[in-house]
Amino acid sequence: MFAPDEVLAQENFKCPDDFGFYPHHKSCDKYWKCDNNLAELKTCGNGLAFDASDPKFLTENCDYIHNVDCGDRTELEPPISTPHCARLYGIFSDANKCDVFWNCWNGEASRYQCSPGLAYDREARVCMWADQVPECKNEEVAGGFSCPAPGEITNSGTFSRHAHPDDCRKYYICLEGVPREYGCPIGTVFKIGDADGTGNCEDPEDVPGCEDYYKDVDLKTLKKLGY
Known part of the structure; x- marks a missing residue:
């Protein structure tokens, strides 16, 4: 059932053409469907908004609210939440x-x-x-890893690489004291270099302690999946 102001708006709305989909004057998640010059007020799913970008008004499209330019259509239906979802969409x-x-x-x-x-x-x-x-x-950030203090590693400048403590494939890059976590290409693991703060991704057989990293993994399947 429509609220009183919506009933009034419905009575005042006149279809510009026999057929089309037109934005509501106040609400971003409501719109008018005109069929045979008869107007029906519709509401997008909770968390969706009506995309009024079609200049011919022939497209019925409800999209995520953050994808829609609502302009002056600032009103929205109250949120309906479920686990992990602030709105249904x-x-x-x-x-x-x-x-x-x-x-x-x-x-x-x-x-x-x-x-x-x-x-x-x-x-x-x-x-x-x-x-x-x-x-x-x-x-x-970077699983709590902290970069070495300036000058702690000789000849490294502002850039250094460091092994992950638990995962052979992962490693950290420190750039001007900021740590970022990376992962070696599938099929390789990180090998610590001869100098402090260096290293590269190598074959597991060449990295002591990481020889069996891919022992129970189907590498062909992972590569097909883009890992």
């Missing part, structure tokens, strides 16, 4: 982990994780270097 950051985000569709949440060293940026809605994401706590 949308992309949302994880409450506890910097590198995890959730894609929600009709209240069903799909979990995604950024690549090593990256964190999910809530504003840009992409994975970025963890140290560039304000919401990411310092201890979460």
Whole structure:
């Protein structure tokens, strides 16, 4: 049932043409469907907004709110939330982990994780270097790894590489004191170099302690999946 102001708006709205989809004058997640010159007020899914960018008004498209230019259409339906979803539809950051985000569709949440060293940026809605994401706590950047103090490593300048303490494939790069976590290409592991702060990705057989890193892994399948 329509609220009184919506009933009035419905009575006042006149279809510009026999057929089309037109934005609501106040709400970004409502729109008018005109069929045979009869207007019907429609509402997008909770977390979606009506995309009014079609100049001919022939497209019925509800998209994520952050993808739609609402302009003066500032009103939205109240949020309906489910676990990990602030609204039924949308992309949302994880409450506890910097590198995890959730894609929600009709209240069903799909979990995604950024690549090593990256964190999910809530504003840009992409994975970025963890140290560039304000919401990411310092201890979460590069798994809590801290770069050596200036001058602690000789001949390294402002750049150095360091092995991950627990994972043979991962390593850290320190650039001007900022740590970033990287991963070697599939099939290789990180080998510490002869000098402090150096190293490269090499065949596991050439890295003591990491010879069996891929022992129980199907490398062909991982490569097909893009790992």
